[in-house]
Amino acid sequence: MVARASAAAKIKEIEELPLNSILQGDCIEMMSRLPDKSVDLIFADPPYNLQLQNELWRPNMTLVDAVDDDWDKFDSFEAYDTFTRRWLAECQRILKDTGTIWVIGSYHNIYRVGSIMMDLGFWILNDVVFVKLNPMPNFRGVRFTNAHETLLWCKKSKNQKKYTFNYQQMKQINDEKQMRSDWEIALCTGNERLKINGEKVHSTQKPEALLYRVILSSSLPGDVVLDPFFGTGTTGAVAKKLHRNWIGIERNPVYVGAARERIEAVRQTHLDFEVFPMHNKRTQPRIAFAALLENGLINPGTRLYYARPGRQKTISVAGDGSSTVPIATVRADSSIKCGEFEGSIHLVGSKVGGAPSCNGWDHWWFQGEDGDFHSIDELRAAFRDLQKENAASEAQS
Ligand SMILES: C[S@@+](CC[C@H](N)C(=O)[O-])C[C@H]1O[C@@H](n2cnc3c(N)ncnc32)[C@H](O)[C@@H]1O
Structure with a gap:
């Protein structure tokens, strides 16, 4: 009863937001239209700024499907940093005082992003390593296989007292052992990978298993989860499954269409608070x-x-x-x-x-x-x- 009542109160409080929809456009502009302190959780998978110079070929003379998309191109590090500072400042403004943000990146960008986050006052709670079980080899054999990405999980400021961390649920999904910060998860392949005419829709579609852990650990049913770089809508698909509200922002209309179709196809079970717990130890009365x-x-x-x-x-x-x-x-x-x-x-x-x-x-x-x-x-x-x-x-x- 108590859980249902608080869920109802939450839903009332956020009815102004464009819930469970994709805003097509630039994320800085779209976020600027959202009210202050209105979302509970942000997951951001921004451009990596890979700066690929040449095409990459395998030893068998096939071309590697690398991330060479226009959305990943910036004129300079300075341009990337300016963009990063602007979207992160918007995230900080729209996050509730109890909210947290996850940002994922590779060695190409995560150190710049992390430094800017610290400068803006975000406070890092964890850096989680997404260890790829099936990484792409280093075809030229000139470096180690690049087998991981890093997620920074941060609160808005050092002084923020409250945030959601579903410690027990994380322990539960880790065979009753405290969840560690190295997550071994396979890259998105097989049926999960969205394709049109046999071609991948998106070069960097994230695995749902990763988002499952992110969303389950740091939000509650009824919360609002925002993703400013929505791509194929992985965040929306998992948020829907877990009975969280979601807002996606994406510039590319092809990705927007694919994400919409994907999320519509997600079957949501009835919201039962025994199945989707509303509380964690921190939120329960002392x-x-x-x-x-x-x-x-x-x-x-x-x-x-x-x-x-x-x-x-x-x-x-x-x-x-x-x-x-x-x-x-x-x-x-x-x-x-x-x-x-x-x-x-x-x-x-x-x-x-x-x-x-x-x-x-x-x-x-x-x-x-x-x-x-x-x-x-x-x-x-x-x-x-x-x-x-x-x-x-x-x-x-
Ligand atoms: C790394 S991908 C995200 C992939 C996504 N997590 C998924 O699972 O499909 C980054 C996405 O951000 C989009 N993007 C880049 N700059 C943007 C901007 N300024 N505003 C909105 N979307 C942007 C790109 O089109 C791309 O789809």
Whole structure:
């Protein structure tokens, strides 16, 4: 209920924007027409400024289909930098204060782009490496195979406090391990590659798998995702699939037509918030450990066992109550005591773990009536569910 209500509020707030449509034209001009602080996420795949001098031939005398398009040509580095500064300034203006931006590039442009972003005040959260599983070889054998591109994921400024990062969802799609910043993804080939009369529609169509990770990690259903260099509409296709709103900007009418057709063909399933979660830990209301005591989910005197997430199986309790891991006792005022340490679950967790800080919710476990060990975070989740149920029944009465 809570999730549905906040999604409805979001949709109302953005109804002025040209949602789920492609604006054909220059991205700087088109973005200048959009209101300040109106989009949640930007994915930008700008021209690389490859500066190819000559045609590139394979040893078998076939011509390499390189990026030699007019849209990638600039007279000088200075011209490229001026263009980059202008479109990035527009992105910074239209991003919400909670928004983030991804920019992808190769060694030809990403260092210039990154430097300009830093000068404009963007703050880099990560540089993610898109490791190409099937890169084009270096046909002349004069350099290493160029097998990756770099994505800069940035917030608007150093001081920006809030932004969306769906940590748990990223961990989930990475086999329950924290997602790293090197993403191994195949280039866009096969059926996914858009073709007209057997020819590629676009020389640099990005793989949907890349956009899936970008959009899933840093936006929520109902958010507005903008792509100023839309090309074949990869961002729009994935945003639609994931129930995000999208806005594409692209100059070339052939690409615009191909993108429209492609996105129209995407089948969107019904929006079910169990399937497309609306929340992440950061956006959920804070729950104090005391609330679990006050509401009877845990009692004073309960023993808490300190362990790392996923290691609870290593906890064993002997007949005399001693255990293989440190034990704390919950006190009536919601502090805990473990040997000489006392204080909040976080403070005592950091002392016991010998770390400068600790999220106590992830480290303390209790023995349930079933004899198994459970994380106190499960109790917090149960308390949140209880709150939601109460809110729902109040709304009905
Ligand atoms: C690297 S490609 C993007 C490919 C896209 N990510 C995809 O998956 O198909 C860059 C695109 O930006 C477009 N473009 C270049 N300069 C532009 C500008 N000033 N305004 C709008 N589009 C522009 C080009 O036509 C090209 O399609």
